Amino acid sequence: MTASQQPETEVANFRNVIEKQLFYGRGEVLEQYSKAWELRTGEAYVFDKFLPSGGRLLDVGCGTGRTCFLLAGRFQEIDAFDIVPEMIEVARKRNSELGTGIHFFVGDATQLSVASDQYDAVLFAYNGIEGILDKQSQIKVLSEVFRVLRPGGVFVFTTKSCFNSTYARHFYVPRLLARMGLGQHDGGTPLEVEVMQGSQKMRWHTTNPFSMKALLRKTGFELLYFNSEVRLGRGQTKPSLTANFHRWDQFYACRKPQ
Numbered sequence: 001m002t003a004s005q006q007p008e009t010e011v012a013n014f015r016n017v018i019e020k021q022l023f024y025g026r027g028e029v030l031e032q033y034s035k036a037w038e039l040r041t042g043e044a045y046v047f048d049k050f051l052p053s054g055g056r057l058l059d060v061g062c063g064t065g066r067t068c069f070l071l072a073g074r075f076q077e078i079d080a081f082d083i084v085p086e087m088i089e090v091a092r093k094r095n096s097e098l099g100t101g102i103h104f105f106v107g108d109a110t111q112l113s114v115a116s117d118q119y120d121a122v123l124f125a126y127n128g129i130e131g132i133l134d135k136q137s138q139i140k141v142l143s144e145v146f147r148v149l150r151p152g153g154v155f156v157f158t159t160k161s162c163f164n165s166t167y168a169r170h171f172y173v174p175r176l177l178a179r180m181g182l183g184q185h186d187g188g189t190p191l192e193v194e195v196m197q198g199s200q201k202m203r204w205h206t207t208n209p210f211s212m213k214a215l216l217r218k219t220g221f222e223l224l225y226f227n228s229e230v231r232l233g234r235g236q237t238k239p240s241l242t243a244n245f246h247r248w249d250q251f252y253a254c255r256k257p258q
């Protein structure tokens, strides 16, 4: 990273922290996450198949702990963190009710305060990584995850694809029409699109799965598996190119080489 890119990355990261704290830390969203304790079909398949048993797990962007509580019996030790203190508060309360002994803390995925080669598995579940707003910060997260995994350790995460029909309606078609002089478009990117949901303006984040796979290779990871919730929901567990173009959840399992 050059010296001139550094402040931009810091601003983007600061914006990410504020956005996440405002979005996830209050009201309906916090309530929704406080009640979500189940795995999605694709998650159940990918976790079973690719997360090792025993050893140490780090759950990055754990929210209220939905995934790590369900994996608690499977690992000897779990550390879990999120950037939103209110979510960690909910997770800690449930942790003491269940006696699960998970170590929850508030932290930022772009700056892990953890020693190298520590974990057998790292998880960043349910569309957290694309919410980290700029590419340099995403690269930082991948490099940090790579660093804290032991050689042979596995990283499992989920993204939403930027190639989907909802985006065609909200982004690609308006952009094409604007280029033809038939309307206006704000010139945003499909990785971050503002849409109106009722009277509320929402910002959606997505990932280009081809760029993400290239970033993983650049970081040093071996991609073990890639599939979509749509395919896994239909029982289609074999990898397929079509998984790149399915709406919402896409699963990646990758490994730090031995």
Ligand SMILES: C[S@@+](CC[C@H](N)C(=O)[O-])C[C@H]1O[C@@H](n2cnc3c(N)ncnc32)[C@H](O)[C@@H]1O
Binding pocket: 016, 020, 021, 024, 060, 061, 062, 063, 064, 065, 066, 067, 081, 082, 083, 084, 087, 107, 108, 109, 110, 124, 125, 126, 127, 128, 131, 132
């Ligand atoms: C869609 S939620 C998923 C929560 C949880 N992993 C789950 O599956 O239920 C994404 C989470 O990523 C967290 N997050 C986003 N950026 C982060 C960062 N830089 N460091 C740590 N957590 C972050 C958000 O606060 C949010 O809780």
